[in-house]
Amino acid sequence: MAKEEGYRSRAAYKLKQLDDRFHLFKGARYVLDIGAAPGGWLQVASEAVGEDGLVVGVDQNPIENLELDNVETIVGDILDEETLDEIRELLPGSVDVVLSDLSPNISGAWEVDQFLQIDLARMALKVSQDLLRRDGWFVVKVFMGPEYEAYLKDVKSAYRKVNVVKPLASRKGSAEVYLVARHLGRGRRPR
């Protein structure tokens, strides 16, 4: 279905479902998408913000050119300070939506994969606290495992409103959920 409709990945539908429910992009102009390759979420966000908006996608793997005027991409590891500097150069101080669909390369050793994934989600949380405008949206994928509850607690202490969602487009039986958070509270770090 994703290919037929011109989306790069089936992940695009997960974001569409989240947007249908939360209207993430209402009034949004600046969007950051972390872990953006191959680019399905970038396509959805690009449509949603329109030609006056800007969507910045970051991935350690190159994202094949989407030929969308309102999308810029950065090749870099989100755990590197250099990548964060590149993001800050492209986006203004306050971003409307921060998205993270970050996943490590799956080794198949579930505990290891879950641990690595939560580490990435922790970085996404930090980036959102740094860049998001106060009432912006933060959407982050999380693998559910031993570290999940502690991570959820961290997100809840940074944001006033946090929803835990399993999009219908997620594969049946997959242990991933999305946290959809809004209203940065005391966790915001001044820029």
Ligand SMILES: C[S@@+](CC[C@H](N)C(=O)[O-])C[C@H]1O[C@@H](n2cnc3c(N)ncnc32)[C@H](O)[C@@H]1O
């Ligand atoms: C599930 S895919 C994202 C799919 C994307 N949302 C879409 O719609 O096409 C997860 C991505 O996270 C990226 N990733 C994993 N670790 C990363 C890191 N440390 N820095 C940047 N990207 C990373 C992977 O390269 C992969 O492309």
